[in-house]
Amino acid sequence: MPMKYTVVVMGAPEGSQSSRTALAFCHALVDQNHTLERIFFYADGVHNASMLVTPPQDEQNLPADWSNFIQQYDVDAVVCIAAALRRGIMDTDEQSRYQKSAANLSAAFSLSGLGQLIAATASSDRTITFGA
Amino acid sequence: MPMKYTVVVMGAPEGSQSSRTALAFCHALVDQNHTLERIFFYADGVHNASMLVTPPQDEQNLPADWSNFIQQYDVDAVVCIAAALRRGIMDTDEQSRYQKSAANLSAAFSLSGLGQLIAATASSDRTITFGA
């Protein structure tokens, strides 16, 4: 029976394996026709939304793979705005607000508050946290 | 007796306490007239060099504090270039090289290779790692 899932990603693309596990899990979710209500990037997970991550060419580019997955399956991918700002991830709106010289949020992701995590969890059948 | 120190910072400003401990240690080092041969930012420590980190206004801004410390005491602050690129930290040179839309390395820091860690350690009296 297809179910609605909320997936919480807490690990950075580098320095923890958990973002990679989360992405593999999400691929298997859609393979089995489950629905992704939302992917919520929290804590160090916000680094998956950086457009500047540049691993060596012969290695997996996890932020690029997340972006492709999100766009291919039209998933709602929300990055916790408070966690992101603390870690140097921002979009052009926040760039203007804080008068910074650059923005680095990939287009596949949007910044929003923790309410988006709670709302997704409340309307999902399953919630799973990928901790780091 | 004043000594030459190499300090290795492995923790991000958010999500670990170790960058904070490292900075307090460096302040105490200069208080006691020791010399900082080099501070080397490695692993998640590279995030201390992000100019986009924006914590809430009533909280400590650790990357800003690092920048101030480095400039005030004219310390050589090197960010491991391979670790930085994997984590989405780059200067304008790397931005051009990889055709990215932004750069986010603070001016107080420079990107370089692991040789800078080895050379500093080899010519220091003490090396200390702040792990995360």
Added chain:
Amino acid sequence: MSTLHTVNKSPFQDNSLASCLQLCSVGDSVLLIEDGAYGASQSSPCAKELISLLNEGTRIYVLENDVRARGLQLLLDGIELTDYQGFVQLSSTHRCIQSWY
């Protein structure tokens, strides 16, 4: 209904698996992932507790990708290998998922 417990830390280094096993109810399942896979080794510091739960009928799984990546050979008898598809199935057949990390 029951809970799926995932553990991603090695019990040689971290207490997550020990805590998890202590709070695993009858009918719950445990899935070892990432460095948690070391917990499935015959040398596991939690071997006794794992064997005891297996004997009570608790299903203990380990993610095959993590076992193969790490070259782990000797796993405790009764621990089942699964893949990411199996991980999703486990998550759908248990009501809650508690991640120990």
Added chain:
Amino acid sequence: MSTLHTVNKSPFQDNSLASCLQLCSVGDSVLLIEDGAYGASQSSPCAKELISLLNEGTRIYVLENDVRARGLQLLLDGIELTDYQGFVQLSSTHRCIQSWY
């Protein structure tokens, strides 16, 4: 000459302190920092090993900032409080610094 060992993980969760104490030589010192400060508590899982090393003359320190931040009250007898200035002095009076994390 000797080694200064720093430990920044809680022994209630992580094996770093246990490993460190096992490899601490006579003349070495141990400094507990960050969550390592919990290891100085009277309830420390490594209390026995710490007391034994203290009795052999090993100096065990804990960073006072970390103790106060965490509200730790009951520390093991013989463990000495120090501050960041003391941390620097310890690093200069020992030849090597090994960080357990």
Added chain:
Amino acid sequence: MSRILCVSRHAPYQTSHANDALDAVLAAGAFDQDIGLLLIDEGVWQLVTQQDAPYVGKKDLSKKLCALALYGIENIFVHEPSLQGRLLTRDSLCLDNVQLLTNKETRQLFDQYEQILSF
């Protein structure tokens, strides 16, 4: 059956996990969601009185914990064996409206919630 249980297993200042968990609980409260908080393992250190986080350049987490009641969050559970292993007693905690749970009661708690957020 209640909706969301937040499980918080980490000490307050080394990582952001403890603070992240409290922020999630507060957000649930603000959305009038039925949420419970379980403090277990290193998470029980969050309850210690007389924390003074400015000593490590941070804000006191125990204050945020005490603010939960103001936001109508009343289901705060503490794993009693985790307290006992750390020689912490109910009297030494910064909150008194907590429910101490045995291992058995903690297992039952997991069965009373529909979703878990793990920290």
Added chain:
Amino acid sequence: MSRILCVSRHAPYQTSHANDALDAVLAAGAFDQDIGLLLIDEGVWQLVTQQDAPYVGKKDLSKKLCALALYGIENIFVHEPSLQGRLLTRDSLCLDNVQLLTNKETRQLFDQYEQILSF
């Protein structure tokens, strides 16, 4: 007295510590620095044969470990009690030119180096 000892205490794939340590050792080798590598605690998992890291989307760390000899890095030490606790034997390691050390020998090793890089 030798100059730099790199202490590597973490398993290969969950974090970047193990890889970061090897890169530092290789850099020291490239600069003709006298460097030793000590694998201890979870770090001994790096030596397991038949690792197949592409299963988790990574490159095999054991190959990098085997490359150390090519770069003239010969002082590779392994804490034997860490091996024994994991039921690993010398025969089951992907490197054979390692020196197994007891606790006592490991303590002595720390005294033989001037600087430590800790991972």
